[in-house]
Amino acid sequence: MNIGQVAERTNLPAKTIRYYEDIGLVKPMRTENGYRAFRDTDLHKLTFLGRARALGFSIEDCRALLALYEDQSRASADVKRLATEHLVEIESKITTLQIMHDTLSTLVKSCAGDDRPDCPILKGLSSKEEIHRKNND
Amino acid sequence: MNIGQVAERTNLPAKTIRYYEDIGLVKPMRTENGYRAFRDTDLHKLTFLGRARALGFSIEDCRALLALYEDQSRASADVKRLATEHLVEIESKITTLQIMHDTLSTLVKSCAGDDRPDCPILKGLSSKEEIHRKNND
């Protein structure tokens, strides 16, 4: 199969697929004219990659997951460990964003948003202890 | 003030401060020996930048916020608009991460995590309709 069709089926841009080959995640064959020729296994791998990336796994995590996916004698514990670590990362990102959100949302609420220059948001950004006093996480 | 002291006071790495000068966010003076000489206003700006970055504003947003900060005749509405847009972005990131989290956490919970190869996480990554059936956001 040509890269265009693979792109369509996997919902990955052709550019991304070429990139994944570049970094060694897939190794499609080549036809005589130099075009990439993707087999079913390549398609499966790319689909797998697409899903793993959609769950926020890094490329290196994806590489490890792919190796486990291909290793029939893997231990599910190894997969679970990887996934759990990633889950913790996600949770920490959510926490960070939540704190940002709370702080900024407090500032936004306290701003009149009219044509006058007085602005609690700018004040909050320049001085520390103005509004941001309730998170001690 | 030298860059080292500014770094300490603003909690920004010296490298970052140099970078901010590079991209025109601050413009410290120079002493005869070529060292950067930061004034109080530079310090204020850098502190402001540190806070804005900590709230997740992009560098370009920071540039705009800084301009508003310096503009005594700004309209607070302009600040509020910027902040609100950013708030929406944060919310969308949280949503995305939350979905990732829910999906992955479901997968992780269903995995035994022992020395056997059978693994619902890998199954979930390779086939779609296995476990991931309850989000329709």
Next chain:
DNA sequence: GATAGGCATTCCAGCAACTGGAAGGTCAAG
């Protein structure tokens, strides 16, 4: 056979926001 389009190829550059390291200049202390 010429040509036009829609594919495919490679390679190079750039995004954000730094970070690390090399090679070198400056300054204060001992």
Next chain:
DNA sequence: CTTGACCTTCCAGTTGCTGGAATGCCTATC
């Protein structure tokens, strides 16, 4: 006068692509 802690610049690398240029291939139509 040397040591060590600063400071300087510049270049390269990080992550995960993405855009674009220059070029080649394939198929269809005139």
